[in-house]
Amino acid sequence: xxxMILGRTGLSVTRSGFGALPxxxxxxxxxxxxxxxxxxxxxxxxxTARAYxxxxxxxxxxxxxxxxxxxxxxxxHATTPQELREHVETSLATMKTDYVDILQFHNPKKxxxxxxxxxxxxxxxxxxxxxxxxxxxxxxxxxxRAMEAVRSGxxxxxxxxxxxLSAQRDVELVEECSKRNVGFIAMKxxxxxxxxDARLSFAFLRQFDxxxxxxxxQKKSELEQFLELEAAPPSLEELQDLIxxxxxxxxxxxxxxxxxxxxxxxxxxxxxxxxxxxxxxRMPWQPFMSDEWRDKMEKIEDCIHCDHCKNHCPYGLDTPxxxxxxxxxxxxxxxEKAGKKLP
Numbered sequence: 001x002x003x004m005i006l007g008r009t010g011l012s013v014t015r016s017g018f019g020a021l022p023x024x025x026x027x028x029x030x031x032x033x034x035x036x037x038x039x040x041x042x043x044x045x046x047x048t049a050r051a052y053x054x055x056x057x058x059x060x061x062x063x064x065x066x067x068x069x070x071x072x073x074x075x076x077h078a079t080t081p082q083e084l085r086e087h088v089e090t091s092l093a094t095m096k097t098d099y100v101d102i103l104q105f106h107n108p109k110k111x112x113x114x115x116x117x118x119x120x121x122x123x124x125x126x127x128x129x130x131x132x133x134x135x136x137x138x139x140x141x142x143x144x145r146a147m148e149a150v151r152s153g154x155x156x157x158x159x160x161x162x163x164x165l166s167a168q169r170d171v172e173l174v175e176e177c178s179k180r181n182v183g184f185i186a187m188k189x190x191x192x193x194x195x196x197d198a199r200l201s202f203a204f205l206r207q208f209d210x211x212x213x214x215x216x217x218q219k220k221s222e223l224e225q226f227l228e229l230e231a232a233p234p235s236l237e238e239l240q241d242l243i244x245x246x247x248x249x250x251x252x253x254x255x256x257x258x259x260x261x262x263x264x265x266x267x268x269x270x271x272x273x274x275x276x277x278x279x280x281x282r283m284p285w286q287p288f289m290s291d292e293w294r295d296k297m298e299k300i301e302d303c304i305h306c307d308h309c310k311n312h313c314p315y316g317l318d319t320p321x322x323x324x325x326x327x328x329x330x331x332x333x334x335x336e337k338a339g340k341k342l343p
Contacts, residue, residue, distance in 0.1 A: 001042035007183030022218035081123035104137035141314030192257025261309035
């Protein structure tokens with residue numbers, strides 16, 4: 001499998017990484033089997049986070065005996081130096097390793113810098129001196145903060161959403177990383193499931209020789225799909241018309257399913273409900289007509305208008321209004337397909 005050097009880290013990583021967020025949704029044994037198969041088929045880069053429930057545990061079970069042959073990046077959402085150290089120690093113990101290749105600050109509201117009053121960067125630099133962390137990374141959904149981190153000169157890698165739906169300003173971040181030799185880790189390659197043709201995003205991202213996408217996988221079929229794309233990379237030029245169609249269909253404001261709006265005090269499944277109209281148009285619609293999904297969508301009526309979701313959306317969406325529009329759409333769709341009228 002083709003490899004690349006991840007910026008100034010010097011780490012040699014496969015050009016397709018394994019995003020381990022989804023494996024928290026499957027049983028331990030199934031996850032370990034999938035992670036191990038990915039390694040045995042050639043993938044050597046695995047990305048996770050302390051916040052991804054048992055994802056780190058599953059990586060430890062599957063890959064601890066081949067630790068020297070893989071690259072692991074994880075993340076900490078800590079807000080204090082003490083909590084940061086606790087997160088790193090827990091990650092090391094859970095993944096059964098003595099070090100993390102890249103420790104990333106997980107979507108903070110600011111860019112931590114050396115000498116800052118928060119002490120966060122200095123705390124991570126100390127962990128690096130102790131050999132528990134090899135390189136320092138930064139993840140964010142805010143382009144301005146990601147760009148600030150890159151230009152600061154203090155971060156070895158940056159992780160940011162990127163796919164063929166991205167704006168030109170996002171591509172400028174890729175160029176800035178290349179200019180400054182900062183490794184670019186691309187998350188949300190499939191835009192939270194809204195991109196249904198993996199070839200399009202794969203071809204778009206492959207044009208950048210300094211970008212490594214971390215494909216979120218929880219099924220063997222998903223792993224096989226990306227292995228096939230690696231074996232025969234599709235041509236960006238040949239897929240350009242389809243990419244243009246996708247961009248047109250998903251233009252404007254839409255939920256990327258990043259999950260930073262959660263938890264919802266009213267129990268609304270915001271990442272799914274806020275993009276239901278798109279899901280119904282891009283995926284098999286029958287599963288969404290179940291009583292379970294109908295109840296989930298009707299939970300939108302329980303919104304208490306606290307604006308927690310709106311205030312935490314990194315894309316500035318008016319989430320309550322987006323939920324309301326999707327409920328209206330869902331009710332009409334349900335009436336048409338199920339032949340029933342919802343309240």
